[in-house]
Amino acid sequence: xxxxxxxxxxxxxxxxxxxxxxxxxxxxxxxxxxxxxxxxxxxxxxxxxxxxxxxxxxxxxxxxxxxxxxxxxxxxxxxxxxxxxxxxxxxxxxxxxxxxxxxxxxxxxxxxxxxxxxxxxxxxxxxxxxxxxxxxxxxxxxxxxxxxxxxxxxxxxxxxxxxxxxxxxxxxxxxxxxxxxxxxxxxxxxxxxxxxxxxxxxxxxxxxxxxxxxxxxxxxxxxxxxxxxxxxxxxxxxxxxxxxxxxxxxxxxxxxxxxxxxxxxxxxxxxxxxxxxxxxxxxxxxxxxxxxxxxxxxxxxxxxxxxxxxxxxxxxxxxxxxxxxxxxxxxxxxxxxxxxxxxxxxxxxxxxxxxxxxxxxxxxxxxxxxxxxxxxxxxxxxxxxxxxxxxxxxxxxxxxxxxxxxxxxxxxxxxxxxxxxxxxxxxxxxxxxxxxxxxxxxxxxxxxxxxxxxxxxxxxxxxxxxxxxxxxxxxxxxxxxxxxxxxxxxxxxxxxxxxxxxxxxxxxxxxxxxxxxxxxxxxxxxxxxxxxxxxxxxxxxxxxxxxxxxxxxxxxxxxxxxxxxxxxxxxxxxxxxxxxxxxxxxxxxxxxxxxxxxxxxxxxxxxxxxxxxxxxxxxxxxxxxxxxxxxxxxxxxxxxxxxxxxxxxxxxxxxxxxxxxxxxxxxxxxxxxxxxxxxxxxxxxxxxxxxxxxxxxxxxxxxxxxxxxxxxxxxxxxxxxxxxxxxxxxxxxxx
Numbered sequence: 001x002x003x004x005x006x007x008x009x010x011x012x013x014x015x016x017x018x019x020x021x022x023x024x025x026x027x028x029x030x031x032x033x034x035x036x037x038x039x040x041x042x043x044x045x046x047x048x049x050x051x052x053x054x055x056x057x058x059x060x061x062x063x064x065x066x067x068x069x070x071x072x073x074x075x076x077x078x079x080x081x082x083x084x085x086x087x088x089x090x091x092x093x094x095x096x097x098x099x100x101x102x103x104x105x106x107x108x109x110x111x112x113x114x115x116x117x118x119x120x121x122x123x124x125x126x127x128x129x130x131x132x133x134x135x136x137x138x139x140x141x142x143x144x145x146x147x148x149x150x151x152x153x154x155x156x157x158x159x160x161x162x163x164x165x166x167x168x169x170x171x172x173x174x175x176x177x178x179x180x181x182x183x184x185x186x187x188x189x190x191x192x193x194x195x196x197x198x199x200x201x202x203x204x205x206x207x208x209x210x211x212x213x214x215x216x217x218x219x220x221x222x223x224x225x226x227x228x229x230x231x232x233x234x235x236x237x238x239x240x241x242x243x244x245x246x247x248x249x250x251x252x253x254x255x256x257x258x259x260x261x262x263x264x265x266x267x268x269x270x271x272x273x274x275x276x277x278x279x280x281x282x283x284x285x286x287x288x289x290x291x292x293x294x295x296x297x298x299x300x301x302x303x304x305x306x307x308x309x310x311x312x313x314x315x316x317x318x319x320x321x322x323x324x325x326x327x328x329x330x331x332x333x334x335x336x337x338x339x340x341x342x343x344x345x346x347x348x349x350x351x352x353x354x355x356x357x358x359x360x361x362x363x364x365x366x367x368x369x370x371x372x373x374x375x376x377x378x379x380x381x382x383x384x385x386x387x388x389x390x391x392x393x394x395x396x397x398x399x400x401x402x403x404x405x406x407x408x409x410x411x412x413x414x415x416x417x418x419x420x421x422x423x424x425x426x427x428x429x430x431x432x433x434x435x436x437x438x439x440x441x442x443x444x445x446x447x448x449x450x451x452x453x454x455x456x457x458x459x460x461x462x463x464x465x466x467x468x469x470x471x472x473x474x475x476x477x478x479x480x481x482x483x484x485x486x487x488x489x490x491x492x493x494x495x496x497x498x499x500x501x502x503x504x505x506x507x508x509x510x511x512x513x514x515x516x517x518x519x520x521x522x523x524x525x526x527x528x529x530x531x532x533x534x535x536x537x538x539x540x541x542x543x544x545x546x547x548x549x550x551x552x553x554x555x556x557x558x559x560x561x562x563x564x565x566x567x568x569x570x571x572x573x574x575x576x577x578x579x580x581x582x583x584x585x586x587x588x589x590x591x592x593x594x595x596x597x598x599x600x601x602x603x604x605x606x607x608x609x610x611x612x613x614x615x616x617x618x619x620x621x622x623x624x625x626x627x628x629x630x631x632x633x634x635x636x637x638x639x640x641x642x643x644x645x646x647x648x649x650x651x652x653x654x655x656x657x658x659x660x661x662x663x664x665x666x667x668x669x670x671x672x673x674x675x676x677x678x679x680x681x682x683x684x685x686x687x688x689x690x691x692x693x694x695x696x697x698x699x700x701x702x703x704x705x706x707x708x709x710x711x712x713x714x715x716x717x718x719x720x721x722x723x724x725x726x727x728x729x730x731x732x733x734x735x
Contacts, residue, residue, distance in 0.1 A: 008500075056174035203351060487522060
């Protein structure tokens with residue numbers, strides 16, 4: 001993350017709603033120089049409201065429904081924080097996300113939508129699913145459909161929807177269509193305390209009511225739901241509506257925490273003026289359903305969220321640049337396109353209602369065009385080399401992929417071999433260099449101390465999370481030698497930042513470091529900071545080892561155990577090119593944030609004789625180092641890897657099939673004699689550089705299964721991926 005100009009201001013988008021998704025795209029096309037953009041969302045994706053009924057009906061897949069907020073954040077060079085904001089202090093200008101330091105802002109915008117939870121209704125939390133948030137509802141509906149299909153019940157599935165407005169009616173028709181299409185005859189009930197479809201015109205109400213009747217949807221009007229039980233919904237009339245699946249769609253409710261932050265609200269929604277700013281706090285904006293437009297009150301509808309986006313973008317930009325702000329002018333009437341279950345839709349506008357397949361095609365085109373705008377992100381042009389560049393510079397830039405972050409940015413082993421081999425021999429008796437290992441041993445009387453160092457170029461734009469992963473990455477060298485971490489020195493290079501942001505970033509880095517060290521036994525004892533072109537974080541680690549495990553100890557007949565999937569390098573490379581799914585990146589980061597101290601303990605207790613952590617040189621490079629250092633003149637050893645047993649991160653194989661490679665890939669291949677080439681997408685991942693990779697251990701065959709079982713029970717991925725064999729040092733890949 002190289003910054004040509006210093007960052008001075010923080011802009012934070014709370015929530016990944018439709019407005020903010022469009023703001024991210026617009027910001028990428030024309031960023032404000034000197035401002036740092038952050039987006040906070042509890043999920044890596046955000047479902048598009050307009051396509052939800054079509055998803056429920058089975059016309060769209062989940063991937064077609066979801067807006068990839070992580071990918072949009074990368075496009076905008078924005079920091080993505082996976083989490084749910086629970087408080088905003090508009091006076092101190094900070095945002096609370098549990099599990100993280102406070103997030104400061106100069107300008108904040110809130111677009112978190114609404115909820116349809118009904119906390120006051122007995123049994124709702126235990127036995128019902130709110131339609132909002134949409135992510136959770138989509139997951140619950142998918143599970144219900146899969147269970148229903150798998151069980152093939154002899155009795156029809158039953159569904160009750162509390163809330164007979166337009167949203168509830170659309171869901172009723174969509175659910176009926178979906179279950180009918182897989183061979184069931186569902187009983188769908190729609191419950192409303194007033195009149196079904198009261199918010200649409202008379203003609204639309206009549207037309208939609210006819211469709212509901214035609215599809216067999218049972219409508220309960222002017223009756224309230226009073227309780228939700230295991231068997232269904234109890235009504236105020238005393239009737240119980242049987243239901244296997246209960247959905248709450250009755251009204252759009254604000255999230256409770258909004259009313260506690262001290263800004264002006266209306267019924268719990270943030271009150272905004274014509275510029276979409278809070279009427280009480282001018283550095284706070286709000287958009288979408290969580291905002292109340294006091295200047296022109298309107299019903300909650302996605303059309304307003306979409307049309308607010310350019311105004312919100314311009315006004316955030318305008319506030320940063322001290323320019324005049326624009327006013328948002330919401331239309332009074334708008335076209336409502338309503339899904340009717342099957343591939344047919346209705347249209348309500350100007351008190352008229354028409355329906356048919358042609359309107360579905362229109363709605364489908366509008367929705368897909370919107371999603372295409374957020375998914376098909378244009379390639380941003382890069383500046384060509386200056387005219388006075390040396391000959392060959394353009395070819396060098398074209399030949400190699402962009403410089404990756406993490407271990408993908410390291411110097412290759414083929415380059416390191418010469419300079420490291422030229423080091424003078426050690427003359428100290430208390431220092432032991434271990435050939436091939438990343439750490440050295442310091443003999444202090446009866447105490448054996450391991451010392452190692454590592455440094456990573458930033459691969460994510462979140463200093464807090466980057467520090468957590470970099471810490472655990474550095475500790476991996478100590479754990480791989482069977483040592484207990486002891487002391488840590490921190491080395492930080494900050495990019496160009498204003499003084500306030502320098503303190504903020506360092507605070508996040510130290511908080512992330514401290515969080516990663518919890519439970520490891522290690523303590524931060526000092527460090528060094530400097531300013532540079534981009535963020536990098538490094539650690540020097542010492543550890544105490546009662547029995548050292550090195551690379552040189554593998555013996556023929558032992559099993560090879562790997563404790564983490566492969567593919568982080570190719571996934572980070574794909575993410576840089578916006579070709580990775582946000583969900584895959586989030587899952588990857590979650591794994592990399594897990595300490596591996598307990599994994600090391602299990603392997604040591606299992607009798608491991610050779611171990612390393614798989615990092616920059618890839619599985620093949622580190623394994624070749626193991627067999628090379630373990631070989632003797634009379635007992636050379638080699639290794640076999642069974643590709644079918646190797647675990648890979650989700651999305652890694654897709655990236656490999658697409659030909660995406662990390663910057664260090666070619667060097668890793670060149671460093672392993674007889675490196676394999678194949679059209680099998682798994683083979684390149686054997687040479688893929690890993691960040692905070694798993695332990696690779698050679699352990700006695702009789703102990704391998706028990707070790708894998710114990711590590712798996714601790715919640716880690718673990719697999720036997722091959723074995724140590726006799727022969728000249730090499731690596732054989734077996735399909």
